[in-house]
Amino acid sequence: MMVIYALLAAALVGLALLGLFTAKHLIRRLLAINVLGSAVFLLLVVIARQAEDLDPVPHAMVLTGIVVSVSTTAVALALILHAADARRRRQPQKQGGADE
Amino acid sequence: MNEYLLFDALLATGVFWLAWQTLFAASLFRGVISFMVFGLLISLVWIRLQAPDIALAEAAIGAGVTGALLLSALGRLEDTDSPSFRALPWRSSAFWSGGLVLLLMMIWLAWVSWELPAPGLAAEVEAELDRAGATHPVTAVLLNLRGFDTLLEVAVMLSAVIFIWSLGEAVVPEAPKAHLPGLPALATLLHPIFLLVAIYLLWQGAHAPGGAFPAGAVLGAGGILTLLAGGVHWMQQEDHQRLLRLLLVAGLALFLLLALGGLAATGVFYQLPVAWAGALILLVEVGTALSIALMLMAFYLYGEPSS
Structure with missing residues (x-):
């Protein structure tokens, strides 16, 4: 059973990197980073699962990681939104200049 | 099987x-x-x-x-x-060489995760468990044994909130209640359930799966639903800003107080006195859960309210 999840984690890392480097839209890249994060968490827990007893330390690390990844996602989204807002505000001025 | x-x-x-x-x-x-x-x-x-x-x-x-x-x-x-x-340029040599590197990396990762020695810290955590103040190992690790990590994590979240708020004014969430008249009623109906689940998870955390993180997440999700329904006016009001900021900092402040208190009482940073560990962990969990919930809601505003 562990083999399946180890393979899944490795496959997800590859897929996420492929998406990260080929996607054009910033939100798509953000999604790729999130999938990459999930894959890394999966790797951590799969490795933790191979110990004789259940190792709680990687579990705590992954819990911390999930909260950190939602924070980075929120920061990136806020940056994307404010950048789009700034672009939108700049564009009408440019059109006005062209009319004159 | x-x-x-x-x-x-x-x-x-x-x-x-x-x-x-x-x-x-x-x-x-x-x-x-x-x-x-x-x-x-x-x-x-x-x-x-x-x-x-x-x-x-x-x-x-x-x-x-x-x-x-x-x-x-x-x-x-x-x-x-x-x-x-952008469609993948299937025929370019860059795609194929990049793909090959990725494939090799995937094989290597799968092999490593399978071959890596995994001694595990289960025995060490088990040995400390009766002095940690929580019988659930993950909670004990999060809030006592590796409490410093959790402290820094709450600090990361708080700095994310500060970063987002420093970008500019809040983009006031366009309450979709005009299109969906049932939404406020639904949010009101669901809110007690969100509260109940969060408190249950919080209380259960000491001895079973649960704790501050899932509780804060459930509370924050419920808060975002209420925010969507236009039910959280106070976050945008001028006279509540001080309270809002105080509550946002509460989790980190409690953590820091505890760490410094440990330093004063036992001489080691973030060392909880064994006799009080259980009560202190519960206190920090309540503060952290509330802070996490509010910070998740603060993310959702995408900017500083009423600036």
């Missing part, structure tokens, strides 16, 4: 397919929805890997809160940025 293997294989295939949809689906909206379902399926994977704490947090944060953040951002972007996707 065989049925379990079949289930694992199906689950892994489903997760991989959803990740593919997330990254390569033609429309961005479809990608975001696939990502939310991906989060839900991944929490099933956590259950299979005997990590119920992570499953709870992933379902609430990974699928719920992140999904809500992405969807609301998508709704605000729609008029300027059309979902665009």
Whole structure:
């Protein structure tokens, strides 16, 4: 059973990197980073699962990681939104200049 | 045993397919929805890997809160940025060499995760458990044995809030209650359940899967729903800003007080006195859960309220 999840984690890392480097839209890249994060968490827990007893330390690390990844996602989204807002505000001025 | 293997294989295939949809689906909206379902399926994977704490947090944060953040951002972007996707240049040599490197990396990762020695710290944590103030190992690690990590994590979240708020004014969430008249009623109906689940998870955390993170996530998800229904006016009001900021800092402040108190009482930074550890952990958990919930709601504003 562990083999399946180890393979899944490795496959997800590859897929996420492929998406990260080929996607054009910033939100798509953000999604790729999130999938990459999930894959890394999966790797951590799969490795933790191979110990004789259940190792709680990687579990705590992954819990911390999930909260950190939602924070980075929120920061990136806020940056994307404010950048789009700034672009939108700049564009009408440019059109006005062209009319004159 | 065989049925379990079949289930694992199906689950892994489903997760991989959803990740593919997330990254390569033609429309961005479809990608975001696939990502939310991906989060839900991944929490099933956590259950299979005997990590119920992570499953709870992933379902609430990974699928719920992140999904809500992405969807609301998508709704605000729609008029300027059309979902665009650059098709893979299948024939270019750059694609093939990059793909080869990726493939080698994947094989190496799978091999490493299989071969890596995994001694585990289970015995060490077990030995400390009766002095840690919580009988659930993950809670004990999070709030006592490796409490410093959790302190820094709350600090990371708080700095994310400060960063987002420093970008400019809040983009006031466009309450969709005009289109959906049932939404405020639904939010009001569901809110007690969110509260109940959060308090239950918080209380259960000391001896079973649960604790401050899932509780804060559930509370934050409920808060975002209420925010959507236009039920949280006080976050935008001028005279409540001081209180809001105080509550946002409360989790980190409690953590720091505890760490410094430990330094004063025992001479070691973040060393909880054994006799009080249980009560102190509960206190910090309540503060952290409230702070996490509020910070998740603060993310959702995408800017500083009423500036």
